[in-house]
Amino acid sequence: MSAGKVVQAAWLGALGRNLGSMQLQSLARGNFADPAGRNELVAKIRWFLAVMIGCYGVFAAGFYAFSEYGLFLTREQVIFLLVSVGAFLGCNTLYHFHYERIRNIRYAAHLQVLIDFLLITLLIHFSGGGASWFWPVYLVATLEAAILLDRKREVWLLGGIGGLMFGAMLAGQYLGWFCEVPMPFVDPQLHHDGLFLLLIWLWVSLLNAAIAVIGSFLMSVIRNENEALRRSERRLVNFLDSANDLIFSATPEGRLLYANHSWKSALGFDPDTADNLNLLDIIHPTYKSKCQAAFGKAAAGQRVNVLEGSFIACDRRPIDVEGNITCNPEDGDATVIWGICRDVTERKKAQEQLYHLAHHDMLTGLPNRLFFIDRLKHARAMARRGEKQVAVLFLDLDRFKIINDTLGHSVGDQLLQEAASRLLECVREVDTVARLGGDEFTVALCNVNGVEDVEQVAQKILKALSRPMALGGHELFITTSIGICLYPDHGEEPVELIKNADIAMYNAKTNGRNNYQFYDQAMDQEADKRLMLETGMRKALEREEFRIYYQPKVDMVSGRVTAMEALLRWEHPELGMLPPSSFISLAEETGLIFPIGEWVLRHACLQNRAWQDQGLAPVRVAVNLSGYQLQHKGLIATVRKILEETGLDPMYLELEVTETVVMQNPDFAVAILNELRGLGIHISIDDFGTGYSSLAHLKRFSVNTLKIDKSFVREVDINSTDAAIATAIIAMGNSLNLKVIAEGVENEGQFSFLRENKCDEMQGYLFSKPVPPQEAAKLLRGEGLKIPETALAELSI
Numbered sequence: 069m070s071a072g073k074v075v076q077a078a079w080l081g082a083l084g085r086n087l088g089s090m091q092l093q094s095l096a097r098g099n100f101a102d103p104a105g106r107n108e109l110v111a112k113i114r115w116f117l118a119v120m121i122g123c124y125g126v127f128a129a130g131f132y133a134f135s136e137y138g139l140f141l142t143r144e145q146v147i148f149l150l151v152s153v154g155a156f157l158g159c160n161t162l163y164h165f166h167y168e169r170i171r172n173i174r175y176a177a178h179l180q181v182l183i184d185f186l187l188i189t190l191l192i193h194f195s196g197g198g199a200s201w202f203w204p205v206y207l208v209a210t211l212e213a214a215i216l217l218d219r220k221r222e223v224w225l226l227g228g229i230g231g232l233m234f235g236a237m238l239a240g241q242y243l244g245w246f247c248e249v250p251m252p253f254v255d256p257q258l259h260h261d262g263l264f265l266l267l268i269w270l271w272v273s274l275l276n277a278a279i280a281v282i283g284s285f286l287m288s289v290i291r292n293e294n295e296a297l298r299r300s301e302r303r304l305v306n307f308l309d310s311a312n313d314l315i316f317s318a319t320p321e322g323r324l325l326y327a328n329h330s331w332k333s334a335l336g337f338d339p340d341t342a343d344n345l346n347l348l349d350i351i352h353p354t355y356k357s358k359c360q361a362a363f364g365k366a367a368a369g370q371r372v373n374v375l376e377g378s379f380i381a382c383d384r385r386p387i388d389v390e391g392n393i394t395c396n397p398e399d400g401d402a403t404v405i406w407g408i409c410r411d412v413t414e415r416k417k418a419q420e421q422l423y424h425l426a427h428h429d430m431l432t433g434l435p436n437r438l439f440f441i442d443r444l445k446h447a448r449a450m451a452r453r454g455e456k457q458v459a460v461l462f463l464d465l466d467r468f469k470i471i472n473d474t475l476g477h478s479v480g481d482q483l484l485q486e487a488a489s490r491l492l493e494c495v496r497e498v499d500t501v502a503r504l505g506g507d508e509f510t511v512a513l514c515n516v517n518g519v520e521d522v523e524q525v526a527q528k529i530l531k532a533l534s535r536p537m538a539l540g541g542h543e544l545f546i547t548t549s550i551g552i553c554l555y556p557d558h559g560e561e562p563v564e565l566i567k568n569a570d571i572a573m574y575n576a577k578t579n580g581r582n583n584y585q586f587y588d589q590a591m592d593q594e595a596d597k598r599l600m601l602e603t604g605m606r607k608a609l610e611r612e613e614f615r616i617y618y619q620p621k622v623d624m625v626s627g628r629v630t631a632m633e634a635l636l637r638w639e640h641p642e643l644g645m646l647p648p649s650s651f652i653s654l655a656e657e658t659g660l661i662f663p664i665g666e667w668v669l670r671h672a673c674l675q676n677r678a679w680q681d682q683g684l685a686p687v688r689v690a691v692n693l694s695g696y697q698l699q700h701k702g703l704i705a706t707v708r709k710i711l712e713e714t715g716l717d718p719m720y721l722e723l724e725v726t727e728t729v730v731m732q733n734p735d736f737a738v739a740i741l742n743e744l745r746g747l748g749i750h751i752s753i754d755d756f757g758t759g760y761s762s763l764a765h766l767k768r769f770s771v772n773t774l775k776i777d778k779s780f781v782r783e784v785d786i787n788s789t790d791a792a793i794a795t796a797i798i799a800m801g802n803s804l805n806l807k808v809i810a811e812g813v814e815n816e817g818q819f820s821f822l823r824e825n826k827c828d829e830m831q832g833y834l835f836s837k838p839v840p841p842q843e844a845a846k847l848l849r850g851e852g853l854k855i856p857e858t859a860l861a862e863l864s865i
């Protein structure tokens with residue numbers, strides 16, 4: 069190949085490459101609606117033109133090289149051509165690398181068109197001047213001006229400059245300013261034919277002017293339409309951005325294409341800045357496969373309604389959503405799916421809270437009855453499968469009502485919370501602790517192997533709850549009564565199991581509280597009986613069914629009766645004479661203890677007054693006070709009123725309060741007992757030894773007597789532990805200057821032991837059983853009081 073052909077081929081190839089690179093760079097810069105888009109279009113046109121010219125150049129150079137004409141470029145022409153091509157390449161390279169800066173230069177587009185005109189003029193010059201076939205390329209450059217420039221006048225001006233450049237080139241050729249390009253197919257005479265050159269110039273200039281006018285007009289129409297379209301798009305985007313719903317579009321594979329403002333602000337991602345953001349990467353793993361399937365379904369043209377899912381936000385927060393996925397086939401782009409969803413995180417939270425509230429106790433956070441039943445069903449199913457048992461424990465805090473009423477609900481609430489957390493400490497994770505309401509708790513123990521397992525937990529609970537609690541500035545002691553029943557032995561259905569455990573719990577209450585009892589069918593009758601008692605007790609006062617029996621307390625030095633303990637009985641029309649153990653706790657539960665207690669106090673005082681009026685030796689009458697009565701606000705006023713009404717001297721009234729009740733809230737008890745002592749009333753601490761009294765506490769109580777509980781007296785003469793306890797209490801009483809009385813003395817062995825150990829007083833069947841008032845009067849007269857023969861001689865009766 070000759071040197072001329074090589075240069076020709078290189079020129080055409082370089083032109084194509086550069087226009088191609090411009091076209092690629094423009095392609096990456098948006099659409100026709102903005103300047104970058106227009107540049108893109110222009111680049112496309114140039115590319116197309118360059119290819120056309122390149123192809124033509126290659127063919128022409130090839131054909132001519134092998135024709136009779138041979139090479140047609142001189143050395144100077146080649147140099148001139150190379151310099152022009154170099155300038156063109158330089159311009160395009162500059163444009164390629166500095167597009168962003170160039171586009172901000174005010175007249176960059178004008179310059180671009182002018183350079184193009186210049187290059188076209190050169191192309192025409194080197195391809196035959198006035199006879200060249202390339203003059204239509206001017207029209208393309210004018211069209212380029214119409215595309216790139218917004219103002220019509222500027223387009224016209226540039227079109228005119230194009231025409232002038234063509235004219236200048238023709239004039240230069242005519243006048244011989246440039247070296248001639250001897251094109252083989254062009255008659256050299258034409259370059260000097262003024263008329264021909266004038267006509268061709270007129271033709272090209274007018275056509276160029278027409279293209280400038282029509283092109284600028286058409287482009288302004290297109291631009292306006294484009295602007296309108298863009299405005300409408302902006303409105304749509306604004307509308308989508310103003311929506312509270314999360315709107316997005318993505319490919320069926322999940323690549324995010326668009327997201328509205330709500331989506332971006334909820335999730336913290338921006339698809340415009342985060343490249344290749346894939347929805348499937350930010351969908352919660354739980355919902356991933358479901359959403360993937362939904363995308364596929366939507367891409368297949370099916371609408372996916374009410375799809376639930378959860379995104380993971382930029383800051384790893386889960387965002388729960390609910391919405392529709394759709395793919396609009398009408399837009400001809402079936403590969404884009406659209407999602408419109410609502411952020412339901414708050415709603416879900418509220419629902420969860422609602423569920424929690426419906427299934428949990430607000431105060432302790434423990435499951436409530438509804439949830440407990442559910443858990444019990446679950447435990448039952450597990451037990452069935454593993455051939456195990458389920459234990460239901462029903463707990464009722466002993467005398468909780470007293471604390472709640474006396475120290476206020478805030479302390480009561482704290483106590484329940486503390487009890488709840490202690491209960492949780494006693495069971496395993498699979499077990500359930502629930503609060504049914506008030507001071508009632510239930511526990512479901514799963515996979516129980518036998519009674520021993522349950523007993524262990526019950527003991528653990530009794531121990532945990534009996535630990536002192538420091539609440540609201542008070543040191544409180546609480547105990548609990550537990551009823552237990554087992555699945556499947558004691559029932560099938562959860563409700564039945566709870567009911568039976570409740571029945572067993574009542575049994576534990578009547579068995580002295582602070583213990584546990586297993587359900588037994590016989591307890592059902594007791595439950596029925598309790599219901600009967602409860603209904604009957606409300607009318608018993610009106611019907612005067614209550615009786616008071618009296619039991620003497622005997623002084624060990626004088627052998628005389630020092631006091632008569634008033635012990636309540638209920639003469640039930642159907643059940644006969646009932647002991648207090650069968651109805652006192654029920655009276656406490658129902659609140660009937662207050663009118664009944666007041667009735668006992670009044671009648672005991674009246675009776676004592678009557679005995680004194682009969683001329684009998686004055687003794688104290690000892691009345692038992694329930695914990696509820698002790699902590700009742702009106703107690704002092706009631707006692708005062710009754711003493712006034714009956715005319716009994718306070719020194720002949722003794723009030724017995726059990727140690728457990730006193731120790732439950734020692735601070736409160738100290739205040740009340742001191743006030744009662746202040747009235748001149750004798751105070752005894754009943755059942756002493758069972759309630760964890762300490763010397764420190766005892767010193768603060770202004771009491772007169774400690775009454776050793778009969779459980780220590782029963783075997784005091786044969787059991788070394790009981791003997792040690794009894795003697796310790798006697799020693800403690802002596803050191804505190806308190807009288808000590810032993811109750812439940814039934815035989816001479818007990819009597820002798822207690823007398824030898826200097827117990828001040830005694831009470832028990834050995835001397836007399838509790839008797840009706842008439843018989844008690846006889847005892848006061850010294851008739852029927854049984855004093856052991858061995859002691860008679862020593863006693864100063």
Ligand SMILES: Nc1nc2c(ncn2[C@@H]2O[C@H](COP(=O)(O)O[C@H]3[C@@H](O)[C@H](n4cnc5c(=O)[nH]c(N)nc54)O[C@@H]3COP(=O)(O)O)[C@@H](O)[C@H]2O)c(=O)[nH]1
Nearest residue numbers: 635636647648668692693694754811812813814832833838
């Ligand atoms: N709040 C009120 N509580 C009351 C009232 N009346 C009684 N009670 C409480 O009931 C408890 C049981 O009383 P009761 O069934 O009458 O039993 C008393 C005696 O019968 C019994 N006792 C007496 N001596 C012996 C004996 O030698 N052996 C034996 N096994 N039992 C005996 O002890 C009970 C008296 O105990 P205490 O009160 O501790 O002295 C009774 O404990 C009261 O708490 C009431 O009006 N209100």
